[in-house]
Amino acid sequence: MAFRRLFSQRRNLLKLLQQPLPLHVFSLIPQNPDGFALNKVKAFKFARFFSQTILSDPSPLPLSEHVNDLCRVLSDFRSPHHDIESALNPFSSHIAPNLVEQVLKRCRNLGLSAHRFFIWAHKLPNFIPSRESYHILVDILGKCKQFPLIWDFLSEMKNGGFDIRPEIFWVIFRAYSRANLPMDVIKAFEKMGDFGIEPSVDDLDKLLSFLCKNNLVTHAQEFFDKVKVDFPIGAKTYSILMKGWGDCGNSLEAMKLFDEMLERDCTIDVVAYNTLLTSLCQGGKSDEAYKLFREMKSRGLEPNACTYATFIRASCEANDVHSAVRILDRVRRYGLVLNVFTYNCVIKLFCKNEKVDDAYLLLDEMTERGVGPDIWCYNAILAAHCNLREVNQALRLLRRMKKGSCLPDRHTYNMLLKMLIDVGRIDRAMEVWDGMGEMGFYPSVTTYAVMIHGLCKKRGRIEDVCRYFEMMIDEGIPPYSCTCDLLRDRLLRLGLREKIHILSDKMQQSTSCSIQELSELMSSPSSSAKNARIQAKKGNKYNSRSNGEEINLDS
Template identity: 30%
Template sequence: MVRTSSLTPRSKFFIRKHRKWPVSPYNTKWHTLFNQHQALQTLKHSPLNPPQNLLSTLIHSFKTFNSDPTPEAYNFVLKTLTKTSQLTHIPSVLDRLESVEKFHTPESIFANLIRFYGSANRIGDAIDVFYRIPKFRCDPSAVSLNSLLYVLCGSSKGLKMVPQILLNSRAMGIRLEESSFRILITALCGIGRVGYAIEIMKCMIRNGYDLDVKICSLVLSSLCEQKGLAGLEVVGFLEEMKRVGFCAAMMDYSNVIRFLVKQGKGLDALRVLGKMKVEGMKPDVVCYTMVLHGVIADGDYKNADKVFDELLVLGLVPDVYTYNVYIKGLCKQNNVEAGIKMVTCMEELGCKPNLITYNMLLKALCKNGELGRAKELVSEMTLKGVGVNLQTHRIMLDGLFCKGDIDEACIFMEEMLDKFLCHCCLAYDNVIYGLCQKGFVCKAMELLQKMVDKNVAPGARAWEALLLISGIGTNLVKITWTGLLNRIEID
């Protein structure tokens, strides 16, 4: 049987003339790619221990399939070495990649290697790799620069190298991108160099980049955290950014208001609140609470009432923090009864007063000498399930002592010693001092003994009162004094 030839007349003529095939069936592109793929699979499935044979395994795998190593193969080798922390074998791989291979090495290989050196705290090696990139037939760009900047900005030592790196990168033909500016600004804000961050952001805008809203918010937030900064600087920066297209969000305004309130600029915070409304933004209850706190701290109670009424008109629901701020303002005006009525309104609206609410009212009542009303409020707290704390007892103890009700003060002091752990309390000294002044030396010594048993250190005023006592109970004082001192030294 004669097999019919599949060759065309043109192919037959070529073979008769040149005595060879027009194209070698073993040198086509698909065959080269197939061999490289097979060599890479062989490399990946080869034993990787000991790791020093990894480079030789790469060379042998590709030589077996009569092909040249690929960038993917070198990337696999370098990744394997980094994952196994075999840093000592990386230089030999890089040397061969630089001197033997001819292909254009992808920049991503060096970006990954720079990040690895950074995580290993080998900043010097990361910088060396960055400067060597052109030797690998690769044009460096912002990709590798950003990787290095991210590494350098992670430590104070690296930050000092950033200016020189930027100068050298410019000589290498690398153009800073928006992402590069973002890394630098974030790092500067992180170390509190907000002034430099603002200058870089302005430079970024001058170079034609769009204003980054997140970066602007970060700079504004960092600026609000700076100490010794005037409120006008923060507000001025916000207005300047708004002129170049920055749309401030609720969080941005909240940061500015919080900063102004901390600076004691309650009226300025109120103006910022007004700007929010002019721009069509509805402030939330947090903003109103901060402004309310600011104007009350300034003693501007007229505006405080307006702010509180306004948030109610806008349909905002005050929380316990808002009510506490407003009640604090009422207490500062000695209008305690209005504060107590406000507690009733809170409960009717489903907002449960907390311990801070009651302690503020108790402090105001005790300051005004209304101890009977304060005791009623304490009973009311207990009935409503609001447990008293150490501060509650201190408030009552100070109030009772100031009024001269020493017996009741002793009862509260004993309750405090039984219920709370308080290693030092000035109110205790006041009670002991008052007892000594009235001649109740035995009671004073009894409470002093109980204080020592509870590991509470008497203050200087308590000891002074005992030392100055003369007449009744002098020997008792001397004996007890010596015993207590011995116990304290032993403890």
């Protein structure tokens, strides 16, 4: 993480280097017998930025470093009144389609600044955005519900002779569905023709799928009934709708669709049959599902791993360990391999019923069968260890994750750090923190909040609290307003007003405009904190979403 701080402060150093050096500075630079030249300086102290900075011959930075620097700019200038264009101008010579794509992917949750970045890049001479960057930006704007801007982009693409393909409309379908705007999804489908695209059954399937995934099944069914005569409907389309009704717990509607398939002489495949079985199980009709299961072979269908997985998941939902194990044994006997999601369900079932040893055996079985355990498998077991406050077992599991090439995520670290602090193993918590960089993980605002909020409850740890808070500021991560409140009030109770001023000044000097605006909240007295929060609200409104996260210190 020291390297991240180094890179995040490089812009300040470059700005300083671009300014004329005062004469007294040259007296600090060791003279070379061959004469002084700036590109031969190997070490030079800038006390305000680094203890020591190594300068060498200038060379092009790798793409990843430009991505890091640009993402930092987008994070620092995330508010509408921030002058992001001036901060981006020094990077104009490095802008390329691939670089823009990477920055947009990394900044999906910084909608406003990501959009402004794309507009800025689009205005650069000789820059032509890639198709993927348009798709990413449409997705970003959809998450921000900036739908008029999406249609402006499509019009620009059309007028510019850009070949618009159906995939970008799939992104629009998803955005409207997430925003709970089903009629706009349908209008977008109908407007495809305006952009030279004749809607196909694949486009219809995507529309229905996104509506169903967002609990808009009624609208999906109504639209399907309206247009089904215009498309060659097959088992896939019916399966999407059956799954939608099943997820809503309405197995009766799913059964009606299955019967309609039979009436229209649609070919019934295993996927459609499995979807119906899942819908029945989700609707609490497991007995009826078992009855249909026994009829599969008579219809010329052979049950597969997904068929059995349906009943395993139903047993897990019912907290029926015996039935889940019985079906699992049957799967093994037939030589079938379950997917990782089904294994996760069984592992969670074992952990819920304090059968952690059985969960570990299943973890070993997954590896033997070539099904790589994912982060959800490990987190389910880790949650059991944390609930039981089993420090050694939790740390051992973390080491196993590293060996198994499954990198921990923020949930892993948040659970583990919270447990270690709660049981008083601060030394272990700090060891875990220091090792996060080696695991390729860099803490976000929630992980910092876990450490700061947890340590604030411990006596004699205020120096550590301030240290982690300063690290967060150095990283350019705006803290939660409640974190500022908590730390300020804690320092006031301890009579450390001077430390509050120091932290507030540090925040004011940050390159992040959002952190600068939060400095007022930190420096305000507790009695007027509410008024200060109102003043800081405009700059802090994105904080709880800056990484797509809610503040939940229990995970």
